[in-house]
Amino acid sequence: MMRTLQDFELPIDGQISLCQINGRVFYTNFDIANLNALTNTLEHHPKIHITRDLLHPTTSGDEGKALFLPVDVSFLKQLTQVYYEQGYIEALHTAASHNQLFISKSSKAILALLKYIRKVRLLINPNLRYSGPSLIGNYSQTRNWLNTTIRYISWHPYCIKVAIVTCDDSVRIFSNDSNSVSPLLKYKLQKHITCVAWRPMSNTEIAVAHENGIIVWNIDPNSLITRPSISNATVLQREDHRPVMSMAWSPKGDKLATVAACDRTIYIWDVELGKTSILKRSGGSGNILIKWSPTGEKLLTCTNSLVFRVWDCRNWECERWTVLNGRVQSACWSNCGTTLLFATDTETIIYGVIVKHDLIFTSDSDTSSNQALPIFDISKVDIDGVIVGGLVQCMESDPKGKLLAVMFQDTDCIAVFNIVRQQGLQLIASSLINGLPEEKPSTISFLQDFEAGACLSIGWSSGRIQYFPVIYTDLPSTENSFISSTLNSCNASIF
Template sequence: MRNLEAFEVPNDGEIALCEINGRMQSMNYNYANVNAFTNTLECYPKIHITRDLLHPVTSRDEGKALFLPVNVSFLKQLTQIYYEQGFVEALHTASAHNQIIISKGALMVLDILKYINKIRILFNPNIKYSGTNLINQFSQTRNWLSNTIRCISWHPHTKKVAVVTCDDSVRIFSDDNAIMPLLRYKHQRNITCVAWRYMSNSEIAVGHENGITVWNIDANSLVSRPSISNAVFLKLPNHKPIMSIAWSPKGDKLVSCAACDNTIYVWDVELNKTSSQKRPGSSGNILLKWSQTGEKLFSCSNGLVFRVWDCYTWECERWTVLDGRVQTACWSSCGTNLLFATSTETVIYGLIIKTDQIFTSNTETSSSQAIPLIDTSKIDIEGIVVGGLIQCMESDPKGKHLAVLFQDTNCVAVFNIVRQPMLQIIPSSLVIGLPEEKPSIISFLQHFEAGTCLTIGWSSGRVQYYPIIYTDLSIPNQVNTSLYPSFNTSPF
């Protein structure tokens, strides 16, 4: 099993900007500019979200300070609290009433609800966590609770990207930045994931603490803030917080999972109907990944269990890890290789799917085995610490590269994926941010003619492009080969 020692790092004071024909190109971070090496990114949007661009998050109670208090009847006050804050808060208000019958009745109901909640926590421990803490624990985004950028999702067919920020806004950037749609809704709180619909130019699903909002953005509209009339709200009782959503490659189905619900739902968005896939062995699910061929669906629980579903029969093969849970996973482009990492081991595992029968009880005759591919234990390479437990992994659409984001080291590791004669992961390059920057989230462009391109959301709100270019694939004048020899490059 390989380790991370094969990585070569940029020279002191330099950061990696791109990779051309297997050679990492770097430049001093004070005047770093990827356009000095390649012109392939000129038509892509430049994204840097600073704190002054964020919308302040306000609570409903702030507007009450503008009005003078008035005396209202108890029944009217109770009704108002019920509609604004819910049944439980209305009971707390009733328990403080001066009439003994009303207060004792409210206290009795609150005691009953407390014992019911204890029983629910016994069967599903995740309920005791607040929504934001639970999301932060299971999210693919590093430090989800405090980082500016929480999600990045590239459109599968056009040069368009959705960026989710900590103010619960979804900003749509494209090659034409004249109009930047901003998707906001009062019930769209604590956004966890976002996914563009395949075979569509305008639909995007946003998963959040309360459910799923599917927006339809008219490409010809001049409105920068689409109204909720352009959206469909999908919600089911106890199916929250939504942790992962995924569109099928045909765009006809949307799957979702929630941290406090062990049921995976398959949505027909047009009809607002669902079918459910439920298996015992967990109290919730945290990650869904549809293979690019559409034949398999990966799902993992918040416990030891993960599954690979056959999307034709909706039968699944059940697999368990020894400790912890599956933290992150990704498919190869052909849908026959699955890479995953757990929350307790510094190892990337590979799963080779050769037949419809993924796992068998007899390990000697099983056609597929989860095998350790690379050890990601922390090491120091020329003063740069890399490795540790893995936060997120993404493979590029062509299945040639793997990007890995770690939980507590500040490098994004890029590997080459080799499938023949056997599945291997080979260290390629390390991407380091500017001083004081930490990586938050990673995502690959869906279509990049010159090779592939990784995008990294940094803690400063900057989105970096890291293109991996092969000159035999690029069109003329896309790579400035006459420019980059004049700069210092790494020996890789």
């Protein structure tokens, strides 16, 4: 019998989850919450709260036109101006509306042909009928992507540095050095950012995926410039590869893999040379998720249909798998790269599979040892008057492979599980993380270099970044000696 969310305990009404130490979860009122009273492992980490007044308002670029009076210009000059400002489609519409007989008829014929081609493309790929933002909102790992303040969090793999994506299409870099400059990455072509990823084996490079492509920024840590120029970046684009929904660096940092919602093609980029390799298989009209295994031997790609694949990076052959219905919503690898955990957008179940064979779903469970096994039932439950669980929005595992954090689509508590590999793969209820009554979780991410155990960072809808450390005092760390000596006294003084 599968475990359910009834195994969890909720904090007392009015309190928030603060941390977990040696298996015990600590709660407190938000007004007196002081994480440093229990542990100093996060003392030097940046305190982040991005309010709406800190955001840069987006502009259309047409505001200055109101300052000038309209003048009569020649038809050719007007056509050229519309082409450079709004593109060739608007230029054709402008030409078709004029009384230039030959040009007008030719423009109307071209527009009719383009309309017919678009109808054919829509039959092949229905995703093309949706605009970029709405399509990203449907497939994003971020909850309420269209309206939330914080859209993505990415921690540097080797140091205390984090990139925060906000709804104004900016990427803010924060570090543990309070005296250093906090770079702001913003560019006019960098619209509708979906995700960011720090490059392994590098201290300065970060890739930003957006609706129309990828920008790999190179941030000089010694620079005093708060807003780096695009001259410090490499732009990666392909005309039909959009919107870019997910990307993943190889563990060695030599390759960048990207997928797009309206493109079946999977691109493997060599950033320095500007070259690409293509992985393409039928099934689905696009791809929405890609994850490189920690060992670099496997690459998971998920389409927007039943199909998902695991590629062998040694020979680039793939195993084609299918879910029973819907699509894979979120997935993550174990730290050893042999176990895959995933959830679909139609079932309230977390599945697990050992990646060895071709098939994971089969109707004959008695004769198949390589099927995906349902591990945990995350159906909605009522725990002391609070609804928890439901369909998964995002899943993340910590770098040590001991914890799994799950964020749900329409309930507000984040579930943290212990991953146990004794007698098969198991998930054990660990803790529920809740925010303030008016807050909803938007995105989650584990810190990559946290010696004391694991630490989950949560971006709340209010713009607040919360740290939830899971600490084991038996780990060999100087910080843990402080935790052990103050745990009981701090617990008595705070609670």
